[in-house]
Amino acid sequence: MSSPALAQQSGSIKGKVSTEIAGVTIAGVTVTASSNVMPKPRTVTTKADGSYNLSALLPGKYTLTFTSADGTVRQTDVEVLLNQSSSINVAFEAPPISDVEVIYITSSKVIRDGDSSLTNSLSQETVSKIPSGQSYRDLLAIIPGVQYSENGVLGPSAGGSGRDNKYGFDGVDISLPMFGNLSSEPSTHDVAYVTIDRGGAKAIGFNRSGGLSINTTSKSGTNDFHANVEYRTQPKSLYADKDGTDNTKYDTNKTWITTSISGPLIEDELFFYGSYFRPETKRTNKETAYGSVKDNDSKRDEFFGKLTWAPTDDLLFNLSARNSDKEKVGDSVGALDQDSTSEGSYSKIGIYAFEGTYLVNDDTELSFQYSKYEDKGSTRADTLLPDVIPRIGDSLDLTKLDQLGLFRVPTIQDDDAVALGYDNDAAQVLIDNYGFLNDDNVRAGGGSIGADNTIDSVEYYRDSFEIKLDHDTEIAGMEHSIHAGFQWKENKEVLARFSNGWGSISFIGGSPTDDFDGETPVYYSASVEQMSLRDSSGEAVPAITSISENYNFEINDTITHGDFTYNVGVLISKDILYGQGLKENSNNVSGYELAPGHKYKMYEVDFADMIQPRLGIIWAYNDEDTVFANYSSYNPDVSSLARAASWARNTRRSKNVYFDENGAYLGDTDAAGSSGKFFQPNMKPRRTDEITIGATKAISNELLLRTHVRQRTAKHAWEDTPNNARLAGDYTSPFGGVPAHIADKGLYIENLQAYRDEVGGSSYVVADLDGAENKYYEFSVEGEYAGDNSYLNVSYVWSHYYGNYDQDITSASSDANLFVGSSNLGDGNGRQLWDGKYGKLNGDRPHILKAMGYYTTDWNADIGFNFVYQSGDVWEAWDGTAYGFGSSTIRYSEPAGSRREPSHWQLDANYTQNFDITDDLVMKFTAEVYNIFDKQTGYNYDPYVSNDTFGEAKNSITPRRVQLTVNIGF
DSSP: OOOOOTTOOOEEEEEEEEEOSTTOOSTTOEEEEEOTTSSSOEEEEOOTTSEEEEEEEOSEEEEEEEEOTTOOEEEEEEEEOTTOEEEOOEEEOSOOSSTTOEEEOOOOEEOOOTTOTTEEEEOHHHHHHSOOOSBGGGGGGGSTTOOOOOOSSSOOOSSSOGGGOEEEETTEEOSOTTTOOOOOOOBSTTEEEEEEEOSOOOSSSOOOOSSOEEEEEEOOOOSSOEEEEEEEEEOGGGBOBOOSSSOOBOOEEEEEEEEEEEEEEETTTEEEEEEEEEEEEEEOOOOBTTBOOOOEEEEEEEEEEEEEEOSSTTEEEEEEEEEEEEEEEEEOOOTTBOGGGOEEEEEEEEEEEEEEEEEEETTEEEEEEEEEEEEEEEEEESSOOTTOOOBTTOOOOGGGGGGSSEEEOOOOOOHHHHHTTOOHHHHHHHHHHHOEEOTTSOEEOSOEEEOOOEEEEEEEEEEEEEEEEEEEEEETTEEEEEEEEEEEEEEEEEEEEEESTTOEEEEOOSOOOTTTTSSSOOOEEEEEETTTOBOTTOOOOOOEEEEEEEEEEEEEEEEEETTEEEEEEEEEEEEEEEEEEEEEOTTSSSSEEEEEEEEEEEEEEOGGGOEEEEEEEEEOSSSSOEEEEEEEEEOOOOOOHHHHTOGGGGGOOEEEEEEOTTOOEEEEEEOOOOOOOEEOTTOOOOEEEEEEEEEEEEOSSSEEEEEEEEEEEEEOOEEEEETTGGGOOSOSOTTOSSOHHHHTTOOSSTTHHHHHHHHOOOSEEEEEOTTOEEEEEEEEEEEEEEOSSEEEEEEEEEEEEEESOOTTOSSSOSSSOOOSSSSSTTSSTTSSTTTTOOEEOTTOOSEEEEEEEEEEOTTSEEEEEEEEEEOOOEEOOBOGGGGTOSOOTTOBSSOBTOEEOOOEEEEEEEEEEEEESSSSOEEEEEEEEESTTOOOOEEEEOOBTTSTTTTSEEEEOOOOEEEEEEEEEO
16 A cells, blocks of 8 residues: 555555356456546456456545456445555356346455555545544544644654644645644545555655655545535533633634535536635633723635546546635733734635546556645734834834834833833833723733734745656566656745834833943834835835755555565655855855845755665465565655745844934844854755554454554754854753763864855854654554444554654744744754753653544434543753753753653544435534543643743643534535
């Protein structure tokens, strides 16, 4: 079974025909697969040994018809799952009663062929009958063996960094370019099939994931017209009380409206499918010190359309487009904030794919896909100030501080501050004008007025093209399934960051500040993004554009010889990072010269450095059961360095602008920020090597058991770090400073200072961190039962994840779009790998038990459930004072993973009652209960020793909630 290729939107049927009937040959038997999801049937003929292979089948339920030369006919029904092969062996065991009689057989079964029992595929029926939520991310909760997570950005660890996961929607890679997260949120209402791979990859599908890879395929039209309307609600009255001191209820109402329509445009040739989805979340905000505030409201309109066209029996095309527009208002209003300071956001997601398959003959298939992914997001103030344009040299109008940006009303300071120059009289005037009324009906300071201070626009794009050729042949008595493919991807980020008016305005109070000149009394300061500032020419600073390109070639041969199948393949890749702000100049020591706005090649990892072998062996010791071993190597392609190390960051910093007591301009300085970085020469790319050994056992036609052990090793982590980090020697540390064998290596770049003399840049460099290594061990056992009216999957995974490089925890936030390759990790003493980083890593959950299933009753109802138990995640204490710093972020005061959060379990269940109003019209009522036993387990513990909340959970699992749905369709 091939690993799920993000653009391989099909499955297959294969098997053998045998006979005991004299005179009936098994060669030349016609095998036809027909389904309502395929505009035209697919037909092949058996080879001399009776084998056949029907490829490029859209996932769905098929009728398989076998017709021999003498007219003997056998038929069976089989379901084709996404990226899986259904194995159907048929025996012509008795003479036909007549030449035209059809005899039905029931021996079909989905067999997990090949070397990856770590792959699971779920059908449309399974997804619809168990409680699985409405967003793409919710699908992870029902995947066997995968951790349960309520993160909104970061994916779960699956034997590697959560930022190395890959997410596909209709074959389109929707992983956030450069960050590897699932920031987009396409819905699941029109997902037909889901497949997920946790390892054991072939060189099929361009799989470079260092974590898990998930793909979905959408519903398609058929020869019959269908329409559907659904309304779902989750009212705040059906939320459980929140645990904690306030014991309040959730104050959020959620609704979902879904419609779809499908059918034929040209019967047996051209099908269509279309849908509309509108989720809305509304939270009633409480009053703040300044009075009532607007509701927090989030609305989304999502449209999806798909065409399936089979102009001939040998050609099949799919064209799909998904557009999602989401707007949110009324966010980020604190208890002391004015309503006008609220923040909103806007996002537009586009997912487009055009793919085709040409069956050259029974043994050869040619396919292609072009896809485009767009994720345009903007975080912006609800109250915009378009007429306020900050210019260097302009003054502040102190009579309109509530109309110039986000003004933070001062408070009265103590005598020590006054002695340093703080003007309490001026502060009192501002409090009297802009403060809120406290309980004593007296104006007080400390609040915020005006408008939110920033407007961030971040747009992500990914264009991808791939072409593949698959050919079956026989050489020297062995069957070969040969696959070859090429893929090109371009990932782009366009970043623009503006201030709303003068941005954030603060009252300094008349004290001199070292941020300015340390002598001049400063009364006000404004933090303004440079893209908003205008100089005398009126020109604005352009947006930052960062680009990476990936080239991938793969070739794979699956060889069958007797009871053994051998998989031999290799994926080779090349990655190129492009920054902005330099251009090549061979006359300079650095090789560059400054060129603002110019695109330059930042770093290239060539094909010779990313050769990823895929080797496997499978022994089918009987017709249905196998044991297998597999070796796979991966070079993950996720990196934020095209943005994080770009020279354009030197010119995109914000400015601090200073004013006197009358608001007159005093001067400005560049705010602290990142700058462009050079790369250590000849770095080895990140690499994950994996060994898997496992077995499958078919207990019956309905029950399949799988088990495996797996080991992964990841090396060569890239991070930015001081060029002289190895020379820091012994320093204040619980762990002793730089080890001698690392100190002996000296500088990462010997002549960095000469580079900086030419073009500037950071004293930090991007380097292959010395000794970076992670290891993952896993044992898994899984049972899957598929009956006529029931389904059950139970899985258990024991695992251990440890090492010294934890990309998922590199800042105070454990669930955000963080740089991969340019994070806080490695940033000076206390943040190096030798500073206690070795230990259990984020995602180390030794035990995960999951069970899900459904049962269809005799009274036309469906009952489904999903259960999960998992060990708690690990954490450790952070204390900057242990290294002589005030900042504690990821400065470990004890070895990584020294502490563990409590384990969590929860049960979700649903009940759907179906009513057949007419032969074609069906109405459904569904009740879903999530977290039935209200297990609000805490997670994401506060690691800062200096905080009063040290050791307390910052988040907890969402309380019990109920969703009610009515659905009508024909």
